[in-house]
Amino acid sequence: MEPTDVRDPAYYHRVVDCQYACPAHTDVPGYIRLIAQGRFDEAYLLNRQSNVFPGILGRTCDRPCEPACRRGRVDGDPVAICRLKRVTSDLKGEIADRLAPIPEQKNGKRVAIIGAGPSSLTVANDLAPLGYEIDIFEKNDQPGGLMRWNIPSFRLPAEVLDEETSNIIDRGGVTVHYNSPVASLGDLLGRGYDAVYVGSGAPRGKELDLPGRHDEAESHIHIGIDWLESVAFGHIDSIGERVLIIGVGNTAMDCCRTARRVGGQDIRVMARRPREYFKASPWELEDAEEEGVQIVVNHAPQRFVIEDGRLTGMEFDVVTWDEGARHSSVVETITVPCDDVILAIGQENAFPWIERDLGIEFGEWDLPVVDETTMMSTRPGVFFGGDAAWGPKNIIWAVAHGHEAAISIDQYCQGLDVADRPPAGQNLISLKMGMNEWSYSNDYNPSPRQEMAHIDLTRRFESLNLEVELGFSAEQYAREAQRCLNCDVETVFSPTLCIECDACVDICPVRCLTITENGDEAELSGRLNTPRANPGQSLYVSAPLPQTGRVMVKDENVCVHCGLCAERCPTAAWDMQEFTLLTSYAGKPGVTHIPVRAASASEGGH
Amino acid sequence: MPSITKPLIPLAPLPTNDLGLTIRDYEGAMSTLCAGCGHDSITAAIVQAFWELSMPPRDIAKLSGIGCSSKTPTYFIRGAHGFNSAHGRMAAIATGAAAANRELTLLGVSGDGDSLSIGIGHLAHAIRRNVKMVYVIENNGVYGLTKGQLSASADIGTRPKKGEANVIAPIDPIMLGLSMGATFLARSFSGDKEQLVPILKAAVAHNGFALIDVISPCVTFNDHEGSTKSYRFVREHEVKEVVTDYVPVREEITATVGGRGSRTVTMHDGSVLTFRATPEGYDPTNRLSVEAYIRDHQRHGEVVTGLLYLDESGSSMHEVNHTPTHALAKIPVDQLCPGSAVLDDLMSDFR
Numbered sequence: 002m003e004p005t006d007v008r009d010p011a012y013y014h015r016v017v018d019c020q021y022a023c024p025a026h027t028d029v030p031g032y033i034r035l036i037a038q039g040r041f042d043e044a045y046l047l048n049r050q051s052n053v054f055p056g057i058l059g060r061t062c063d064r065p066c067e068p069a070c071r072r073g074r075v076d077g078d079p080v081a082i083c084r085l086k087r088v089t090s091d092l093k094g095e096i097a098d099r100l101a102p103i104p105e106q107k108n109g110k111r112v113a114i115i116g117a118g119p120s121s122l123t124v125a126n127d128l129a130p131l132g133y134e135i136d137i138f139e140k141n142d143q144p145g146g147l148m149r150w151n152i153p154s155f156r157l158p159a160e161v162l163d164e165e166t167s168n169i170i171d172r173g174g175v176t177v178h179y180n181s182p183v184a185s186l187g188d189l190l191g192r193g194y195d196a197v198y199v200g201s202g203a204p205r206g207k208e209l210d211l212p213g214r215h216d217e218a219e220s221h222i223h224i225g226i227d228w229l230e231s232v233a234f235g236h237i238d239s240i241g242e243r244v245l246i247i248g249v250g251n252t253a254m255d256c257c258r259t260a261r262r263v264g265g266q267d268i269r270v271m272a273r274r275p276r277e278y279f280k281a282s283p284w285e286l287e288d289a290e291e292e293g294v295q296i297v298v299n300h301a302p303q304r305f306v307i308e309d310g311r312l313t314g315m316e317f318d319v320v321t322w323d324e325g326a327r328h329s330s331v332v333e334t335i336t337v338p339c340d341d342v343i344l345a346i347g348q349e350n351a352f353p354w355i356e357r358d359l360g361i362e363f364g365e366w367d368l369p370v371v372d373e374t375t376m377m378s379t380r381p382g383v384f385f386g387g388d389a390a391w392g393p394k395n396i397i398w399a400v401a402h403g404h405e406a407a408i409s410i411d412q413y414c415q416g417l418d419v420a421d422r423p424p425a426g427q428n429l430i431s432l433k434m435g436m437n438e439w440s441y442s443n444d445y446n447p448s449p450r451q452e453m454a455h456i457d458l459t460r461r462f463e464s465l466n467l468e469v470e471l472g473f474s475a476e477q478y479a480r481e482a483q484r485c486l487n488c489d490v491e492t493v494f495s496p497t498l499c500i501e502c503d504a505c506v507d508i509c510p511v512r513c514l515t516i517t518e519n520g521d522e523a524e525l526s527g528r529l530n531t532p533r534a535n536p537g538q539s540l541y542v543s544a545p546l547p548q549t550g551r552v553m554v555k556d557e558n559v560c561v562h563c564g565l566c567a568e569r570c571p572t573a574a575w576d577m578q579e580f581t582l583l584t585s586y587a588g589k590p591g592v593t594h595i596p597v598r599a600a601s602a603s604e605g606g607h
Numbered sequence: 608m609p610s611i612t613k614p615l616i617p618l619a620p621l622p623t624n625d626l627g628l629t630i631r632d633y634e635g636a637m638s639t640l641c642a643g644c645g646h647d648s649i650t651a652a653i654v655q656a657f658w659e660l661s662m663p664p665r666d667i668a669k670l671s672g673i674g675c676s677s678k679t680p681t682y683f684i685r686g687a688h689g690f691n692s693a694h695g696r697m698a699a700i701a702t703g704a705a706a707a708n709r710e711l712t713l714l715g716v717s718g719d720g721d722s723l724s725i726g727i728g729h730l731a732h733a734i735r736r737n738v739k740m741v742y743v744i745e746n747n748g749v750y751g752l753t754k755g756q757l758s759a760s761a762d763i764g765t766r767p768k769k770g771e772a773n774v775i776a777p778i779d780p781i782m783l784g785l786s787m788g789a790t791f792l793a794r795s796f797s798g799d800k801e802q803l804v805p806i807l808k809a810a811v812a813h814n815g816f817a818l819i820d821v822i823s824p825c826v827t828f829n830d831h832e833g834s835t836k837s838y839r840f841v842r843e844h845e846v847k848e849v850v851t852d853y854v855p856v857r858e859e860i861t862a863t864v865g866g867r868g869s870r871t872v873t874m875h876d877g878s879v880l881t882f883r884a885t886p887e888g889y890d891p892t893n894r895l896s897v898e899a900y901i902r903d904h905q906r907h908g909e910v911v912t913g914l915l916y917l918d919e920s921g922s923s924m925h926e927v928n929h930t931p932t933h934a935l936a937k938i939p940v941d942q943l944c945p946g947s948a949v950l951d952d953l954m955s956d957f958r
Binding site: 570 | 609610611613615617618642644645647648650824826827830842
């Protein structure tokens with residue numbers, strides 16, 4: 002194999018599994034170390050820099066980071082990254098004065114943003130400090146988009162949402178026009194904005210056109226996201242005792258748990274397919290089941306049963322599936338009695354307000370054609386992001402889109418080529434403090450993953466707004482922070498210093514190092530000290546070593562970043578260096594705007 | 608000393624040996640030797656060899672004297688018996704241990720100072736008695752614990768870190784062994800586990816005194832330019848023409864036998880040693896040819912490694928002395944100490 006080029010930020014970035022999996026590349030180990038040091042403000046700000054909504058995401062994120070977490074490959078349970086994010090928000094102090102200042106002197110460019118959801122607010126967050134004047138057009142009377150209307154308040158309290166949206170829209174440079182749905186994009190484009198960003202989400206719940214859907218009992222059949230919105234608005238405050246939810250995504254979970262709080266007693270989530278094919282996150286399923294919701298698998302809906310003008314039940318085919326759940330066969334047909342049905346089978350985009358003669362091309366499924374890197378549509382100056390661009394994803398993707406779109410909008414307004422993306426950089430700082438002493442906690446902590454405490458079931462349904470998750474206690478977050486393996490503290494190797502004494506190979510607790518003859522990847526993978534178990538993870542291969550011309554090979558898969566290789570190295574050929582990915586943001590190419598990271602020695606090693 | 612103890616990571620099940628033990632079960636405490644010490648690599652080779660042999664730790668006794676090398680038994684096989692003796696006395700203690708309990712596998716670890724200066728007399732007599740044990744000399748050519756003075760194994764011309772080059776001829780433990788009638792003589796290099804691990808296993812199977820001289824660079828005091836025991840010097844001057852494989856009793860012999868100089872020797876326990884390659888005219892059972900071969904290379908400044916000499920026909924201390932077949936502790940007290948009447952009888956024989 003060719004020697005690994007560690008000067009390319011992509012290599013070490015890949016090693017930091019959580020950060021790599023996060024669409025917004027949140028510096029997870031960095032903020033977890035700050036939590037361990039009790040520096041909650043910095044931990045919050047480090048989060049905010051990439052994901053903008055730590056308090057919101059700390060409760061609602063889809064957590065792509067956690068399945069990727071290296072700890073999961075070591076002891077089976079990933080670090081509770083999402084819950085630790087919430088800790089930064091719960092325990093931070095006053096941070097308003099540490100946010101990027103909004104300049105009095107504007108740069109003369111005006112940007113219109115449609116919708117006040119997560120991607121739109123991210124664009125505003127990135128552009129306002131650069132002097133842009135931003136107008137947000139929001140159809141409802143409060144900001145937040147789906148975060149406010151589709152996520153129930155027992156999961157995400159309004160105060161958290163208010164604080165984090167306010168930090169963007171109430172500091173100047175941003176004007177939100179509430180109750181102002183955009184009826185015509187053509188009209189908006191005629192109002193002299195330098196750029197327009199469409200972050201209007203995927204606001205339409207999918208329909209299930211089965212017999213009986215539009216009969217006289219229609220008022221007892223609800224579209225999931227619309228129903229959640231009506232509950233959030235206060236237009237709906239009750240539901241029948243027996244409720245069926247069709248669909249098993251996260252919206253279905255929000256629907257069933259909300260139904261439980263507005264009068265539902267016997268609530269069943271009806272799924273066509275077996276459990277391993279559900280879209281909902283496992284923890285959301287667990288939370289619903291804890292509240293007494295039944296999850297029923299292998300039931301395919303057939304028709305709504307209407308008797309005497311009343312919805313009395315729903316007919317299902319009970320099915321079995323072949324291996325891989327591709328084909329089903331019907332076992333029997335049954336009727337499940339119910340009073341209400343909520344349809345939560347997905348969302349789709351709808352752009353009736355975009356005229357088709359504006360130069361904005363629409364492609365498959367009537368989605369706009371959007372460049373995946375620049376977020377620009379086929380009409381220069383009009384950008385899309387969040388669910389509006391490619392259909393429903395999640396909040397953290399919306400934030401990632403917002404950052405990219407903000408870069409594009411800035412470049413577009415400055416007359417630069419939007420396709421010319423600012424490069425990412427990297428910073429590597431040695432954490433060596435002395436002989437066998439590091440400025441990070443390098444020991445492996447065997448603690449199990451900490452369980453989030455929930456409010457007692459006897460109290461849980463007293464009010465719709467009562468937050469279920471209580472947050473981590475001090476003991477819990479301290480312990481959970483120590484479970485992090487510090488994957489961003491990289492084992493940086495200098496081949497020219499190596500004397501091939503084998504000390505690192507011998508000491509490594511996971512036997513991930515091998516000194517051997519070079520070979521091609523497949524062949525080399527077979528003769529490592531521990532055979533390669535996960536080809537999805539990189540192999541580091543050094544330049545030829547000075548004494549024998551062999552190479553140092555490191556299988557990154559389960560390195561626990563304990564630093565013992567560096568401690569036992571007589572020539573300091575190994576060093577533990579903190580990797581910082583220098584992500585580009587609008588107007589800030591490849592820099593971070595928090596000068597202090599965990600490089601501080603305040604934690605003092607071990 | 609490292610900041611942390613090598614953590615036990617609960618990775619998907621580690622491989623186990625026939626006893627159900629993982630390699631981590633054959634480790635010991637964290638090493639306090641200098642980072643990069645060759646001795647730590649030998650420790651790792653010992654851990655691997657005994658794990659692969661599936662030897663119960665309780666059947667092993669680790670013995671050592673004084674010096675950096677003699678600290679290492681703490682760092683491997685934590686479940687084994689251990690005796691850290693006075694300087695140079697390890698061979699004598701081991702002889703006693705062997706006499707008392709012939710069922711233990713004795714693993715002595717010593718250094719060039721411990722074995723070739725203060726303890727050379729005990730070493731010579733242990734060889735002479737053919738005590739059944741593995742005797743590892745971790746040979747770095749300097750006294751590390753006393754800050755790097757040249758030892759008795761330092762070659763002529765080798766330079767210490769400070770001071771003048773050596774002018775006194777070294778004691779070569781292999782040559783010593785050849786002249787004392789040793790039955791198993793090997794030389795290896797701490798930086799070469801592929802060679803050292805099979806030699807260690809063969810030494811355990813050997814019926815007698817197995818001496819392994821392992822060149823083990825001292826990174827702190829003897830790894831510089833001008834040293835003949837540095838990592839670089841050994842790598843550049845090592846001659847590895849004698850290549851051996853060890854096949855335990857229970858395994859089928861699959862190694863290719865044949866080709867230049869290949870031959871097999873069946874050990875007394877039924878396991879098999881294969882000399883996969885030996886140089887032209889080299890006979891690992893012929894004392895004279897081995898000595899000539901080593902001397903010839905020494906003249907050219909070369910270090911010959913491998914299992915250099917083997918005599919499986921020799922009788923060990925127990926056979927020579929007709930000792931009981933079991934450990935003394937297992938012999939009933941009335942037989943072990945049959946009383947004054949028997950003693951009187953015995954004494955009368957000498958009158």
